[in-house]
Amino acid sequence: MKQNGSAVRVLMVQDEGLGHPPLDRILGPAQTHLVRARSVPEARELLRSQSFDLIVADDSRVRGVLDALYAFVGLFSLGGMVLDCNEAPLSGSGLARDQVIGHRFVDLPWFAHSEPEQASISAAIGAAARGESVRLETQVQSTPGVLIWVDAAFLPLRDQAGVVTHVVGSGVDITARKQAQNALKQAVSALSATLEATADGILVGDRNGKVAAVNGRFLAMWRLPSDVGPGTDIRTLAESVRGQLVDPDAFMATVSELYGDEHKEGFDVIRFKDGRVLERYSLPQEVGGAIIGRVCSFRDVTQRERLLQQAKAERAAAETARRDLEAVLDRVSDGFVALDRSWRCTYVNTCGARLMGRDAGSMVGKHLWTEFPETDRQKFQLAHDEAMREQRPIQIRDKYPPWNRWFESRIYPSEDGSSIFFRDITDQVMMEDALQSSNDQLRALAARLDSVREEERQVIAREIHDQIGQALTALKLDLGWLRNQLRGHGDPGLVKRAAAMDGLVEQILETARRVSAELRPAILDDLGLAAAIGWQARDLEQRTGIACDVHLPSDAPPIAPDVALALFRIVQEALTNVVRHAAARRVRIDLTVKGDTALLSIADDGRGATAEELQRPAALGVLGMRERALVVGGTVAITGSTGHGTTVTVIVPLPGRVST
Amino acid sequence: MKRLLVVDDSREVRRSVCAVLGDLLAGVSFGEAATATDALAAFGRESWDGVLLDLSLPDRNGLETLREMRRARPDVPILIMSFHPHAEYAAAARAHGAAGYVAKGSSPEAMADAVRAAINPAAPT
Numbered sequence: 001m002k003q004n005g006s007a008v009r010v011l012m013v014q015d016e017g018l019g020h021p022p023l024d025r026i027l028g029p030a031q032t033h034l035v036r037a038r039s040v041p042e043a044r045e046l047l048r049s050q051s052f053d054l055i056v057a058d059d060s061r062v063r064g065v066l067d068a069l070y071a072f073v074g075l076f077s078l079g080g081m082v083l084d085c086n087e088a089p090l091s092g093s094g095l096a097r098d099q100v101i102g103h104r105f106v107d108l109p110w111f112a113h114s115e116p117e118q119a120s121i122s123a124a125i126g127a128a129a130r131g132e133s134v135r136l137e138t139q140v141q142s143t144p145g146v147l148i149w150v151d152a153a154f155l156p157l158r159d160q161a162g163v164v165t166h167v168v169g170s171g172v173d174i175t176a177r178k179q180a181q182n183a184l185k186q187a188v189s190a191l192s193a194t195l196e197a198t199a200d201g202i203l204v205g206d207r208n209g210k211v212a213a214v215n216g217r218f219l220a221m222w223r224l225p226s227d228v229g230p231g232t233d234i235r236t237l238a239e240s241v242r243g244q245l246v247d248p249d250a251f252m253a254t255v256s257e258l259y260g261d262e263h264k265e266g267f268d269v270i271r272f273k274d275g276r277v278l279e280r281y282s283l284p285q286e287v288g289g290a291i292i293g294r295v296c297s298f299r300d301v302t303q304r305e306r307l308l309q310q311a312k313a314e315r316a317a318a319e320t321a322r323r324d325l326e327a328v329l330d331r332v333s334d335g336f337v338a339l340d341r342s343w344r345c346t347y348v349n350t351c352g353a354r355l356m357g358r359d360a361g362s363m364v365g366k367h368l369w370t371e372f373p374e375t376d377r378q379k380f381q382l383a384h385d386e387a388m389r390e391q392r393p394i395q396i397r398d399k400y401p402p403w404n405r406w407f408e409s410r411i412y413p414s415e416d417g418s419s420i421f422f423r424d425i426t427d428q429v430m431m432e433d434a435l436q437s438s439n440d441q442l443r444a445l446a447a448r449l450d451s452v453r454e455e456e457r458q459v460i461a462r463e464i465h466d467q468i469g470q471a472l473t474a475l476k477l478d479l480g481w482l483r484n485q486l487r488g489h490g491d492p493g494l495v496k497r498a499a500a501m502d503g504l505v506e507q508i509l510e511t512a513r514r515v516s517a518e519l520r521p522a523i524l525d526d527l528g529l530a531a532a533i534g535w536q537a538r539d540l541e542q543r544t545g546i547a548c549d550v551h552l553p554s555d556a557p558p559i560a561p562d563v564a565l566a567l568f569r570i571v572q573e574a575l576t577n578v579v580r581h582a583a584a585r586r587v588r589i590d591l592t593v594k595g596d597t598a599l600l601s602i603a604d605d606g607r608g609a610t611a612e613e614l615q616r617p618a619a620l621g622v623l624g625m626r627e628r629a630l631v632v633g634g635t636v637a638i639t640g641s642t643g644h645g646t647t648v649t650v651i652v653p654l655p656g657r658v659s660t
Numbered sequence: 661m662k663r664l665l666v667v668d669d670s671r672e673v674r675r676s677v678c679a680v681l682g683d684l685l686a687g688v689s690f691g692e693a694a695t696a697t698d699a700l701a702a703f704g705r706e707s708w709d710g711v712l713l714d715l716s717l718p719d720r721n722g723l724e725t726l727r728e729m730r731r732a733r734p735d736v737p738i739l740i741m742s743f744h745p746h747a748e749y750a751a752a753a754r755a756h757g758a759a760g761y762v763a764k765g766s767s768p769e770a771m772a773d774a775v776r777a778a779i780n781p782a783a784p785t
Binding site for chain 1 (some may be wrong): 669745748752765767
């Protein structure tokens with residue numbers, strides 16, 4: 001069909017300087033584009049590279065040119081019959097001349113594949129016969145089964161009177177061009193699809209500052225109507241959107257800069273009043289080394305900006321929190337150090353740095369063991385490992401020999417390391433040592449006083465026995481003898497008087513025994529601990545009525561005198577407490593010797609001493625028992641259960657065997 | 661004549677015991693020792709029919725002295741004498757082989773009965 005607005009391309013083959021026949025008489029009022037060739041070879045070359053609608057040549061050249069053409073050139077009757085045609089297309093299709101000449105053009109094998117094609121060609125020939133120049137693209141079967149695209153033209157041929165007498169037809173194989181066009185179309189389609197599929201807004205401008213292409217995303221980003229597209233002036237477009245922007249002047253300046261310098265590459269951030277943020281990348285578009293325009297891509301980074309701002313705010317908040325925490329840590333009176341899992345300091349407070357004798361800043365990143373190699377690494381590391389493993393705080397105290405100072409550390413584990421509070425407790429340790437020393441001295445003094453007292457008691461008891469007891473014994477015997485003598489002499493008054501004297505001596509003797517026993521029971525020294533405990537229990541029963549169950553070793557091994565005395569006094573004190581406080585009905589005493597340890601227990605069934613009662617400062621009896629055991633290297637444990645009695649348990653070592 | 665060794669560190673006690681027992685026990689003569697050492701020497705040197713041994717001697721425990729005497733002359737009865745009239749003493753004395761136990765301060769008759777039972781002297785006339 002007629003192609004609107006296209007000029008007729010004419011190849012004029014003639015010597016230079018010669019005029020050409022009036023083309024308007026041939027072609028009518030159609031516009032023409034004239035190309036000259038001075039020879040047939042030149043014409044042949046032109047025909048190879050270009051397509052022409054009409055070839056004009058003198059008689060001597062026409063045939064040669066025509067036959068050399070790969071394109072089809074034919075002369076038709078007004079009814080569409082082929083009157084003549086060039087040779088090349090016939091040989092290319094395998095047709096003989098007599099198969100073509102004299103036949104209707106549309107009936108030739110070239111159009112046998114498609115009736116619509118036949119109709120289209122027939123209509124074009126008809127139009128040309130009526131004086132129209134028709135150009136169309138059609139598919140021709142060059143050989144059976146092979147279709148090619150042909151750029152066909154049908155032009156009226158007029159006589160001198162301007163009457164159309166014949167139709168000139170031409171056809172050029174444009175299959176390659178068609179394929180290229182299809183490929184280009186597909187590429188353009190793919191590009192368009194890509195442009196539409198991308199999340200970025202794309203604006204392609206030509207060298208004249210006009211829009212060459214945009215994608216839908218660009219229009220959406222800039223709130224532009226869908227009719228904005230190829231041909232729109234970019235600067236005008238920019239002016240229409242500047243009102244959306246926070247800094248429209250800067251935006252317009254950048255637009256001017258980019259489109260004022262075709263080589264310029266640009267990146268900027270565009271902020272909208274409604275909070276959106278776009279990044280613009282702008283590059284010149286090159287084809288074959290020549291800049292043909294500019295491509296701008298716009299990326300919506302609003303979400304990213306929002307997240308960045310949020311992260312920035314969170315970082316700022318974290319930094320503020322960190323500074324606040326550091327300020328708090330710096331005000332605490334203890335040293336503080338934070339370690340990562342590799343034992344490197346991540347933070348040290350002012351007090352901690354002062355205690356360490358270091359600058360706080362210089363400690364960060366330093367390895368703890370490198371800085372303090374003399375630390376008892378094993379002890380601290382064991383404690384640290386335990387804290388990390390069990391995720392619980394651990395407290396230790398240890399001495400740092402290079403400084404001769406004691407430190408107490410509290411290790412708090414966390415997932416990424418540990419926090420350690422520490423303080424110098426040297427003064428405290430010294431006071432503790434002094435207190436311990438003082439306590440030891442007091443204990444030693446008390447033990448010494450007690451020992452002296454025991455010695456004194458023993459001496460006094462001995463004196464009572466040796467002086468008073470013996471004398472009374474002799475006196476009693478003498479009185480007995482005297483009574484016997486007086487009986488024999490029959491004076492009842494004297495006998496009676498002697499009997500009274502005997503009774504008085506007996507009282508004094510009994511008093512002496514009692515005082516002596518209270519001061520130092522000779523049974524302990526004479527018969528040993530087991531016998532002494534048995535005697536004490538029996539005495540308790542007789543005095544108070546409290547039943548005593550005594551379980552003593554049948555063959556008690558020798559016990560050192562000081563240990564035996566300590567255990568006996570503890571029994572006495574425990575039984576005194578039972579009488580005074582327990583309101584008990586029964587007491588059980590057990591003495592067991594196993595190897596080098598003696599185990600003594602005194603258990604009553606009374607009201608049960610409470611922990612508070614046992615810990616009262618006035619509970620001197622309890623204190624006395626503990627101290628007596630301590631002097632001989634033993635321990636005393638006192639347990640009470642309300643309503644279920646109290647038990648005193650004594651464990652002492654037996655360093656040697658002493659015969660009793 | 662029976663011979664009784666009286667061992668006590670008090671001279672007065674020894675005198676009183678010997679006087680009282682001499683009055684109540686016929687046919688008994690007495691020897692004296694003030695220490696365990698002297699007592700063991702006399703016991704080993706001479707022949708005795710009985711010993712009255714104080715438990716509290718200045719140089720040695722009375723029970724040890726008792727054991728040693730028993731080892732030397734198990735046929736000689738030994739009575740333990742003590743200032744403390746505790747049953748534990750009597751039990752301990754018997755456990756160590758004593759023939760009896762006499763508390764100091766007992767009546768002369770009780771002491772004499774105990775000695776008599778141990779050495780079986782002739783009854784006083």
